[in-house]
Amino acid sequence: SQKIEQNSEALNIQEGKTATLTCNYTNYSPAYLQWYRQDPGRGPVFLLLIRENEKEKRKERLKVTFDTTLKQSLFHITASQPADSATYLCALDLSGSARQLTFGSGTQLTVLP
């Protein structure tokens, strides 16, 4: 069955370092992959969308890569700050319908001052 795996449930890094989060998926290769940020007790907030023909996408300190051969997306936050502490979710279409998104369980990032 189709599955999404996000690396380790929790990730702690030192302020100023680059955080790298992983999203792996099995079987079907989606045409689109999205990343969201979720703070405790709140709804997710959209960050970036990357298409299968885009190897990399950047937005300010954020960078996303999409490797359809490895079936993996990497999400980087450079020069991390304590305010970046949150849970980060990847979401992709595993149904092949190009409509419904399936969300990963998320990686909780803590940036230590």
Added chain:
Amino acid sequence: ETGVTQTPRHLVMGMTNKKSLKCEQHLGHNAMYWYKQSAKKPLELMFVYSLEERVENNSVPSRFSPECPNSSHLFLHLHTLQPEDSALYLCASSQEFRAWNEQFFGPGTRLTVL
């Protein structure tokens, strides 16, 4: 503010109660969603309403009943819930029901079933 509002923010109900969750979006979007988020579990899509269709997750019990009277409002009617239904219920909207459209989420309703 994401442009998606949900009420109430918190709800405690007994197993025999009937209640409704409300969602409203002010973004002019054509698709609206209900998600369930339980502790340590991924977001689970429950229902989708779009101009073209209604989509539902077949694993959602019938004690959850959605209603979408127009493209701006979405309700989730709850009746005879179980304690395992306690979770954060999130409403979202997007321009269309497409995987390349970003979804805008409301703040959620924290539901506790006693």
